[in-house]
Amino acid sequence: MHMFDVAAIKQQFPIFDHHPDLVYLDNAATTQKPRAVLDAERFYYEHHNANVHRGAHRLAVAATDAFEGARATVARFINAATSDEIIFTRGTTEAINLIANTFGESLLAGDEIIVSTLEHHANIVPWQMLAQRTGVIVRQLNITPDGEIDMEHLHELLQSSRARLLAISHASNAIGSIQDIQSICDLSHQKQCKVLVDGAQAIAHLPVDVQALGCDFYVFSGHKAYGPTGIGVAYIEQSLLRDLPPWQGGGEMIDVVSFAGTTYAAAPQRLEAGTPAIAQAVGLGAALDWLATLDRSALLQHETQLHHQLKQGLESIEGIKIHGHAKNTVSLSSMTFAGAHPYDVAQFLDNKGIAVRVGHHCAQPLILTMGIQGTLRASLAIYNTQHDVALLLSTLAETLDLL
Numbered sequence: 001m002h003m004f005d006v007a008a009i010k011q012q013f014p015i016f017d018h019h020p021d022l023v024y025l026d027n028a029a030t031t032q033k034p035r036a037v038l039d040a041e042r043f044y045y046e047h048h049n050a051n052v053h054r055g056a057h058r059l060a061v062a063a064t065d066a067f068e069g070a071r072a073t074v075a076r077f078i079n080a081a082t083s084d085e086i087i088f089t090r091g092t093t094e095a096i097n098l099i100a101n102t103f104g105e106s107l108l109a110g111d112e113i114i115v116s117t118l119e120h121h122a123n124i125v126p127w128q129m130l131a132q133r134t135g136v137i138v139r140q141l142n143i144t145p146d147g148e149i150d151m152e153h154l155h156e157l158l159q160s161s162r163a164r165l166l167a168i169s170h171a172s173n174a175i176g177s178i179q180d181i182q183s184i185c186d187l188s189h190q191k192q193c194k195v196l197v198d199g200a201q202a203i204a205h206l207p208v209d210v211q212a213l214g215c216d217f218y219v220f221s222g223h224k225a226y227g228p229t230g231i232g233v234a235y236i237e238q239s240l241l242r243d244l245p246p247w248q249g250g251g252e253m254i255d256v257v258s259f260a261g262t263t264y265a266a267a268p269q270r271l272e273a274g275t276p277a278i279a280q281a282v283g284l285g286a287a288l289d290w291l292a293t294l295d296r297s298a299l300l301q302h303e304t305q306l307h308h309q310l311k312q313g314l315e316s317i318e319g320i321k322i323h324g325h326a327k328n329t330v331s332l333s334s335m336t337f338a339g340a341h342p343y344d345v346a347q348f349l350d351n352k353g354i355a356v357r358v359g360h361h362c363a364q365p366l367i368l369t370m371g372i373q374g375t376l377r378a379s380l381a382i383y384n385t386q387h388d389v390a391l392l393l394s395t396l397a398e399t400l401d402l403l
Protein backbone atom coordinates (compact mmCIF):
# COMPACT_ATOMS: atom_id res chain seq x y z
CA MET A 1 0.00 0.00 0.00
CA HIS A 2 1.30 3.45 -0.83
CA MET A 3 0.82 6.38 1.51
CA PHE A 4 -0.54 8.79 -1.04
CA ASP A 5 -3.22 11.12 0.33
CA VAL A 6 -5.26 12.06 -2.73
CA ALA A 7 -7.78 14.08 -0.69
CA ALA A 8 -4.99 16.31 0.60
CA ILE A 9 -3.70 16.81 -2.96
CA LYS A 10 -7.15 17.55 -4.35
CA GLN A 11 -7.76 20.20 -1.68
CA GLN A 12 -4.87 22.17 -3.15
CA PHE A 13 -6.77 22.69 -6.42
CA PRO A 14 -9.33 25.52 -6.00
CA ILE A 15 -11.26 24.53 -9.13
CA PHE A 16 -12.76 21.68 -7.12
CA ASP A 17 -14.02 24.16 -4.48
CA HIS A 18 -16.03 25.83 -7.23
CA HIS A 19 -17.05 22.58 -8.95
CA PRO A 20 -17.23 20.08 -6.08
CA ASP A 21 -18.79 17.34 -8.21
CA LEU A 22 -16.48 17.76 -11.18
CA VAL A 23 -14.86 14.57 -12.42
CA TYR A 24 -12.07 15.97 -14.54
CA LEU A 25 -10.63 13.33 -16.87
CA ASP A 26 -9.30 15.64 -19.61
CA ASN A 27 -5.87 16.04 -18.06
CA ALA A 28 -3.94 15.23 -21.22
CA ALA A 29 -5.46 18.38 -22.76
CA THR A 30 -4.60 20.53 -19.76
CA THR A 31 -4.29 19.97 -16.03
CA GLN A 32 -5.92 21.99 -13.27
CA LYS A 33 -3.71 24.39 -11.28
CA PRO A 34 -2.77 24.08 -7.61
CA ARG A 35 -3.00 27.06 -5.27
CA ALA A 36 0.81 27.21 -5.14
CA VAL A 37 0.87 28.18 -8.82
CA LEU A 38 -1.99 30.70 -8.61
CA ASP A 39 -0.40 32.27 -5.52
CA ALA A 40 3.03 32.48 -7.15
CA GLU A 41 1.67 34.40 -10.15
CA ARG A 42 -0.34 36.75 -7.95
CA PHE A 43 2.63 37.28 -5.62
CA TYR A 44 4.85 38.07 -8.58
CA TYR A 45 2.43 40.72 -9.90
CA GLU A 46 1.82 42.20 -6.46
CA HIS A 47 5.44 42.32 -5.32
CA HIS A 48 7.89 42.13 -8.20
CA ASN A 49 6.23 43.17 -11.44
CA ALA A 50 8.65 44.87 -13.85
CA ASN A 51 10.28 44.03 -17.14
CA VAL A 52 13.25 41.66 -17.04
CA HIS A 53 16.89 42.05 -18.08
CA ARG A 54 16.59 45.83 -18.38
CA GLY A 55 16.19 48.79 -16.12
CA ALA A 56 18.33 49.78 -13.21
CA HIS A 57 15.76 49.67 -10.46
CA ARG A 58 15.05 47.21 -7.71
CA LEU A 59 11.79 45.84 -9.13
CA ALA A 60 13.51 45.06 -12.43
CA VAL A 61 16.14 43.16 -10.49
CA ALA A 62 13.48 41.27 -8.48
CA ALA A 63 11.53 40.40 -11.65
CA THR A 64 14.70 39.21 -13.38
CA ASP A 65 15.63 37.11 -10.33
CA ALA A 66 12.15 35.54 -10.30
CA PHE A 67 12.27 34.81 -14.04
CA GLU A 68 15.80 33.40 -14.00
CA GLY A 69 14.97 31.50 -10.82
CA ALA A 70 12.18 29.77 -12.75
CA ARG A 71 14.67 28.86 -15.48
CA ALA A 72 16.95 27.31 -12.85
CA THR A 73 13.98 25.36 -11.43
CA VAL A 74 13.16 23.94 -14.86
CA ALA A 75 16.82 23.00 -15.40
CA ARG A 76 16.87 21.19 -12.04
CA PHE A 77 13.56 19.46 -12.70
CA ILE A 78 14.76 17.85 -15.94
CA ASN A 79 18.42 17.65 -14.86
CA ALA A 80 19.79 19.92 -17.61
CA ALA A 81 23.53 20.51 -17.28
CA THR A 82 23.02 24.30 -17.10
CA SER A 83 20.12 26.77 -16.95
CA ASP A 84 21.29 28.23 -20.26
CA GLU A 85 19.99 25.09 -21.97
CA ILE A 86 16.42 26.10 -21.03
CA ILE A 87 14.66 28.32 -23.58
CA PHE A 88 11.24 29.62 -22.57
CA THR A 89 8.57 29.40 -25.26
CA ARG A 90 4.77 29.67 -25.35
CA GLY A 91 4.46 25.90 -25.18
CA THR A 92 5.41 22.63 -26.85
CA THR A 93 4.16 23.85 -30.23
CA GLU A 94 6.29 26.98 -30.21
CA ALA A 95 9.30 25.04 -28.89
CA ILE A 96 9.15 22.64 -31.86
CA ASN A 97 8.67 25.53 -34.29
CA LEU A 98 11.69 27.25 -32.73
CA ILE A 99 13.84 24.16 -33.28
CA ALA A 100 12.53 23.68 -36.83
CA ASN A 101 13.35 27.31 -37.62
CA THR A 102 16.87 27.24 -36.15
CA PHE A 103 18.41 23.75 -36.09
CA GLY A 104 16.09 22.74 -38.96
CA GLU A 105 17.33 25.58 -41.14
CA SER A 106 20.90 24.24 -40.86
CA LEU A 107 19.85 21.04 -42.65
CA LEU A 108 20.37 20.64 -46.38
CA ALA A 109 17.96 19.66 -49.14
CA GLY A 110 17.83 15.87 -49.14
CA ASP A 111 18.61 15.54 -45.42
CA GLU A 112 16.02 13.42 -43.63
CA ILE A 113 13.85 13.98 -40.57
CA ILE A 114 12.24 10.86 -39.15
CA VAL A 115 8.82 11.51 -37.63
CA SER A 116 6.77 8.77 -35.98
CA THR A 117 3.20 8.04 -36.98
CA LEU A 118 1.90 8.64 -33.47
CA GLU A 119 3.08 12.24 -33.17
CA HIS A 120 0.84 15.14 -32.25
CA HIS A 121 0.36 17.54 -35.17
CA ALA A 122 2.74 19.93 -33.37
CA ASN A 123 5.53 17.42 -34.03
CA ILE A 124 4.57 16.82 -37.67
CA VAL A 125 3.47 20.04 -39.32
CA PRO A 126 6.55 22.20 -38.46
CA TRP A 127 8.73 19.53 -40.15
CA GLN A 128 6.49 19.48 -43.21
CA MET A 129 6.69 23.28 -43.43
CA LEU A 130 10.48 23.06 -43.11
CA ALA A 131 10.52 20.45 -45.89
CA GLN A 132 8.56 22.81 -48.14
CA ARG A 133 10.99 25.65 -47.44
CA THR A 134 14.29 23.78 -47.64
CA GLY A 135 13.84 20.45 -49.43
CA VAL A 136 14.57 18.30 -46.37
CA ILE A 137 12.62 15.05 -46.51
CA VAL A 138 10.18 13.89 -43.82
CA ARG A 139 10.27 10.11 -43.35
CA GLN A 140 7.32 8.47 -41.59
CA LEU A 141 8.28 5.99 -38.86
CA ASN A 142 5.75 3.15 -38.54
CA ILE A 143 4.12 1.92 -35.38
CA THR A 144 3.14 -1.64 -34.45
CA PRO A 145 -0.54 -2.71 -34.20
CA ASP A 146 -0.21 -2.30 -30.41
CA GLY A 147 0.72 1.35 -30.86
CA GLU A 148 4.43 1.14 -30.12
CA ILE A 149 7.29 2.42 -32.26
CA ASP A 150 8.31 -0.17 -34.85
CA MET A 151 11.96 -0.52 -33.85
CA GLU A 152 12.84 -2.57 -36.92
CA HIS A 153 11.57 0.21 -39.11
CA LEU A 154 13.56 2.73 -37.08
CA HIS A 155 16.71 0.63 -37.66
CA GLU A 156 15.93 0.66 -41.37
CA LEU A 157 15.33 4.41 -41.56
CA LEU A 158 18.55 5.06 -39.65
CA GLN A 159 20.55 3.18 -42.28
CA SER A 160 20.19 6.26 -44.47
CA SER A 161 23.31 8.41 -44.31
CA ARG A 162 21.03 11.47 -44.60
CA ALA A 163 19.04 10.85 -41.38
CA ARG A 164 19.66 14.01 -39.33
CA LEU A 165 16.84 14.23 -36.81
CA LEU A 166 14.34 11.89 -35.18
CA ALA A 167 11.25 13.68 -33.81
CA ILE A 168 9.44 11.47 -31.34
CA SER A 169 7.09 11.82 -28.41
CA HIS A 170 8.03 10.51 -24.97
CA ALA A 171 4.38 9.47 -24.50
CA SER A 172 1.51 9.53 -26.99
CA ASN A 173 -1.34 11.90 -26.19
CA ALA A 174 -3.87 9.77 -28.11
CA ILE A 175 -3.10 6.24 -26.87
CA GLY A 176 -0.60 6.79 -24.07
CA SER A 177 2.29 4.60 -25.27
CA ILE A 178 5.62 5.44 -23.66
CA GLN A 179 8.67 5.23 -25.90
CA ASP A 180 12.00 3.83 -24.68
CA ILE A 181 13.73 7.15 -25.29
CA GLN A 182 17.10 6.13 -23.89
CA SER A 183 17.47 3.18 -26.31
CA ILE A 184 16.10 5.25 -29.18
CA CYS A 185 18.66 8.00 -28.49
CA ASP A 186 21.51 5.45 -28.29
CA LEU A 187 20.48 3.93 -31.59
CA SER A 188 20.04 7.27 -33.33
CA HIS A 189 23.31 8.70 -32.07
CA GLN A 190 25.21 5.69 -33.43
CA LYS A 191 24.07 7.04 -36.81
CA GLN A 192 24.80 10.70 -35.99
CA CYS A 193 21.07 11.39 -35.98
CA LYS A 194 19.90 13.93 -33.37
CA VAL A 195 16.77 13.29 -31.31
CA LEU A 196 13.99 15.70 -30.40
CA VAL A 197 11.67 14.39 -27.70
CA ASP A 198 8.16 15.81 -27.35
CA GLY A 199 7.62 15.49 -23.62
CA ALA A 200 4.19 17.19 -23.48
CA GLN A 201 2.50 14.06 -22.10
CA ALA A 202 5.42 12.79 -20.04
CA ILE A 203 6.51 15.75 -17.96
CA ALA A 204 3.66 15.56 -15.40
CA HIS A 205 3.87 11.80 -15.00
CA LEU A 206 7.34 10.38 -15.55
CA PRO A 207 10.69 11.36 -14.08
CA VAL A 208 12.54 13.21 -16.85
CA ASP A 209 16.34 13.37 -16.79
CA VAL A 210 17.50 14.77 -20.12
CA GLN A 211 21.11 13.77 -19.50
CA ALA A 212 20.18 10.17 -18.69
CA LEU A 213 17.81 10.02 -21.66
CA GLY A 214 20.60 11.38 -23.84
CA CYS A 215 18.30 13.48 -26.03
CA ASP A 216 19.41 16.59 -27.92
CA PHE A 217 16.11 18.46 -27.58
CA TYR A 218 13.30 18.00 -25.04
CA VAL A 219 10.15 20.13 -25.24
CA PHE A 220 7.06 20.48 -23.08
CA SER A 221 4.20 22.79 -22.07
CA GLY A 222 3.70 24.19 -18.58
CA HIS A 223 -0.08 23.84 -18.66
CA LYS A 224 0.05 20.04 -18.89
CA ALA A 225 2.17 19.86 -15.73
CA TYR A 226 -0.04 21.86 -13.35
CA GLY A 227 1.50 25.15 -14.54
CA PRO A 228 0.01 28.11 -16.42
CA THR A 229 -0.85 28.34 -20.10
CA GLY A 230 1.36 30.51 -22.30
CA ILE A 231 4.66 29.04 -21.11
CA GLY A 232 6.68 26.08 -22.29
CA VAL A 233 10.22 24.89 -22.59
CA ALA A 234 12.72 23.93 -25.25
CA TYR A 235 15.69 22.17 -23.67
CA ILE A 236 18.56 22.30 -26.15
CA GLU A 237 21.78 20.47 -25.34
CA GLN A 238 24.57 23.03 -24.97
CA SER A 239 26.89 21.92 -27.77
CA LEU A 240 24.01 22.37 -30.25
CA LEU A 241 22.78 25.55 -28.63
CA ARG A 242 26.08 27.34 -29.08
CA ASP A 243 25.80 27.48 -32.88
CA LEU A 244 22.06 27.86 -33.18
CA PRO A 245 21.06 31.00 -35.12
CA PRO A 246 18.33 33.26 -33.76
CA TRP A 247 14.72 32.73 -34.81
CA GLN A 248 12.67 35.82 -34.03
CA GLY A 249 14.40 39.20 -34.01
CA GLY A 250 13.78 42.03 -31.57
CA GLY A 251 14.67 43.20 -28.11
CA GLU A 252 16.45 40.99 -25.56
CA MET A 253 18.08 38.77 -28.22
CA ILE A 254 20.71 41.23 -29.43
CA ASP A 255 24.20 42.26 -28.45
CA VAL A 256 24.74 45.43 -30.54
CA VAL A 257 22.30 46.77 -33.13
CA SER A 258 23.37 49.09 -35.91
CA PHE A 259 22.35 49.65 -39.50
CA ALA A 260 25.78 48.39 -40.48
CA GLY A 261 24.89 45.02 -38.94
CA THR A 262 23.61 43.52 -35.72
CA THR A 263 25.21 41.04 -33.37
CA TYR A 264 23.31 38.69 -31.15
CA ALA A 265 23.26 37.81 -27.46
CA ALA A 266 24.35 34.42 -26.20
CA ALA A 267 21.73 31.73 -25.59
CA PRO A 268 19.23 31.52 -24.02
CA GLN A 269 18.52 35.25 -24.62
CA ARG A 270 19.39 34.89 -28.34
CA LEU A 271 16.33 32.66 -28.70
CA GLU A 272 13.95 34.71 -26.55
CA ALA A 273 13.10 37.86 -28.50
CA GLY A 274 10.85 40.42 -26.82
CA THR A 275 9.36 40.59 -23.35
CA PRO A 276 8.89 37.00 -22.20
CA ALA A 277 5.91 35.50 -20.34
CA ILE A 278 7.41 36.44 -16.99
CA ALA A 279 4.53 35.67 -14.62
CA GLN A 280 3.81 32.43 -16.47
CA ALA A 281 7.45 31.36 -16.15
CA VAL A 282 7.26 32.10 -12.42
CA GLY A 283 4.04 30.03 -12.30
CA LEU A 284 5.73 27.15 -14.10
CA GLY A 285 8.64 27.31 -11.67
CA ALA A 286 6.13 27.15 -8.80
CA ALA A 287 4.37 24.16 -10.39
CA LEU A 288 7.60 22.20 -10.80
CA ASP A 289 8.84 23.17 -7.32
CA TRP A 290 5.47 22.03 -5.93
CA LEU A 291 5.66 18.73 -7.82
CA ALA A 292 9.20 18.21 -6.60
CA THR A 293 8.04 18.46 -2.97
CA LEU A 294 5.72 15.49 -3.52
CA ASP A 295 6.72 11.85 -3.56
CA ARG A 296 6.89 11.40 -7.34
CA SER A 297 7.04 7.62 -7.22
CA ALA A 298 3.92 7.55 -5.00
CA LEU A 299 2.18 9.88 -7.48
CA LEU A 300 3.06 7.61 -10.35
CA GLN A 301 1.89 4.58 -8.39
CA HIS A 302 -1.41 6.33 -7.60
CA GLU A 303 -1.98 7.13 -11.29
CA THR A 304 -0.98 3.62 -12.34
CA GLN A 305 -3.39 2.04 -9.86
CA LEU A 306 -6.26 4.26 -11.04
CA HIS A 307 -5.39 3.44 -14.64
CA HIS A 308 -5.46 -0.26 -13.81
CA GLN A 309 -8.92 0.18 -12.28
CA LEU A 310 -10.01 2.07 -15.41
CA LYS A 311 -8.65 -0.50 -17.88
CA GLN A 312 -10.15 -3.44 -15.98
CA GLY A 313 -13.51 -1.72 -15.77
CA LEU A 314 -13.53 -0.80 -19.46
CA GLU A 315 -12.72 -4.37 -20.45
CA SER A 316 -15.72 -5.63 -18.50
CA ILE A 317 -18.23 -3.34 -20.26
CA GLU A 318 -19.64 -4.84 -23.44
CA GLY A 319 -19.37 -2.72 -26.59
CA ILE A 320 -16.19 -0.84 -25.65
CA LYS A 321 -13.07 -1.18 -27.77
CA ILE A 322 -9.82 0.09 -26.27
CA HIS A 323 -7.25 1.50 -28.71
CA GLY A 324 -3.53 1.15 -28.10
CA HIS A 325 -2.06 -1.80 -26.23
CA ALA A 326 1.50 -0.71 -25.59
CA LYS A 327 3.34 -2.42 -22.74
CA ASN A 328 4.12 0.89 -21.04
CA THR A 329 1.64 3.73 -21.05
CA VAL A 330 0.88 6.91 -19.21
CA SER A 331 -2.45 6.97 -17.38
CA LEU A 332 -4.92 7.48 -20.21
CA SER A 333 -7.30 5.25 -22.16
CA SER A 334 -8.70 5.83 -25.62
CA MET A 335 -11.85 4.02 -26.70
CA THR A 336 -14.63 3.66 -29.25
CA PHE A 337 -18.09 2.10 -28.85
CA ALA A 338 -19.92 -0.61 -30.78
CA GLY A 339 -23.26 1.15 -31.22
CA ALA A 340 -22.56 4.75 -30.29
CA HIS A 341 -20.59 7.76 -31.47
CA PRO A 342 -17.93 8.99 -29.02
CA TYR A 343 -19.45 12.52 -29.16
CA ASP A 344 -22.84 11.25 -27.99
CA VAL A 345 -21.26 9.31 -25.17
CA ALA A 346 -19.22 12.34 -24.10
CA GLN A 347 -22.43 14.39 -24.00
CA PHE A 348 -23.98 11.92 -21.57
CA LEU A 349 -20.83 11.99 -19.47
CA ASP A 350 -20.82 15.79 -19.42
CA ASN A 351 -24.41 15.75 -18.15
CA LYS A 352 -23.08 13.84 -15.14
CA GLY A 353 -20.21 16.29 -14.65
CA ILE A 354 -17.56 14.02 -16.19
CA ALA A 355 -15.12 15.83 -18.50
CA VAL A 356 -13.40 13.77 -21.20
CA ARG A 357 -12.00 14.51 -24.65
CA VAL A 358 -13.38 13.29 -27.97
CA GLY A 359 -11.93 13.45 -31.48
CA HIS A 360 -8.65 12.86 -33.27
CA HIS A 361 -6.59 14.41 -30.44
CA CYS A 362 -4.45 16.33 -32.98
CA ALA A 363 -3.02 12.99 -34.11
CA GLN A 364 -4.83 12.40 -37.41
CA PRO A 365 -2.15 10.15 -38.98
CA LEU A 366 -2.32 7.83 -35.94
CA ILE A 367 -6.13 7.78 -35.90
CA LEU A 368 -6.15 7.05 -39.65
CA THR A 369 -3.63 4.21 -39.17
CA MET A 370 -5.90 2.70 -36.53
CA GLY A 371 -8.75 2.76 -39.09
CA ILE A 372 -11.09 4.90 -36.98
CA GLN A 373 -12.30 8.49 -37.00
CA GLY A 374 -11.67 9.39 -33.42
CA THR A 375 -11.86 8.16 -29.87
CA LEU A 376 -13.13 9.14 -26.47
CA ARG A 377 -10.13 9.67 -24.21
CA ALA A 378 -10.11 9.61 -20.42
CA SER A 379 -6.82 10.88 -19.00
CA LEU A 380 -5.89 10.84 -15.31
CA ALA A 381 -3.92 13.14 -13.04
CA ILE A 382 -2.77 13.18 -9.46
CA TYR A 383 -6.03 14.58 -8.01
CA ASN A 384 -8.24 11.89 -9.56
CA THR A 385 -9.78 9.36 -7.22
CA GLN A 386 -11.13 5.82 -7.33
CA HIS A 387 -14.56 7.42 -7.10
CA ASP A 388 -13.88 9.40 -10.32
CA VAL A 389 -12.97 6.24 -12.19
CA ALA A 390 -15.90 4.27 -10.75
CA LEU A 391 -18.35 7.03 -11.75
CA LEU A 392 -16.93 7.11 -15.28
CA LEU A 393 -17.29 3.34 -15.58
CA SER A 394 -20.84 3.17 -14.23
CA THR A 395 -21.95 6.14 -16.37
CA LEU A 396 -20.38 4.56 -19.47
CA ALA A 397 -22.22 1.28 -18.78
CA GLU A 398 -25.54 3.13 -18.26
CA THR A 399 -25.03 5.27 -21.36
CA LEU A 400 -24.22 2.35 -23.62
CA ASP A 401 -27.36 0.59 -22.38
CA LEU A 402 -29.44 3.61 -23.37
CA LEU A 403 -27.86 4.38 -26.74
Ligand SMILES: Cc1ncc(COP(=O)(O)O)c(C=O)c1O
Pocket residue numbers: 028029090091092093094120122123169171172173198200201221362
Ligand atom coordinates in the same frame (compact mmCIF):
# COMPACT_ATOMS: atom_id res chain seq x y z
C1 LIG B 1 2.17 15.01 -27.32
C2 LIG B 1 1.81 16.46 -27.51
N1 LIG B 1 2.61 17.26 -28.22
C3 LIG B 1 2.34 18.55 -28.40
C4 LIG B 1 1.21 19.14 -27.87
C5 LIG B 1 0.97 20.59 -28.10
O1 LIG B 1 1.04 21.28 -26.90
P1 LIG B 1 0.67 22.82 -26.81
O2 LIG B 1 -0.69 22.95 -27.45
O3 LIG B 1 0.64 23.10 -25.34
O4 LIG B 1 1.72 23.58 -27.53
C6 LIG B 1 0.34 18.35 -27.14
C7 LIG B 1 -0.92 18.94 -26.61
O5 LIG B 1 -1.95 18.31 -26.61
C8 LIG B 1 0.64 16.98 -26.94
O6 LIG B 1 -0.17 16.19 -26.23
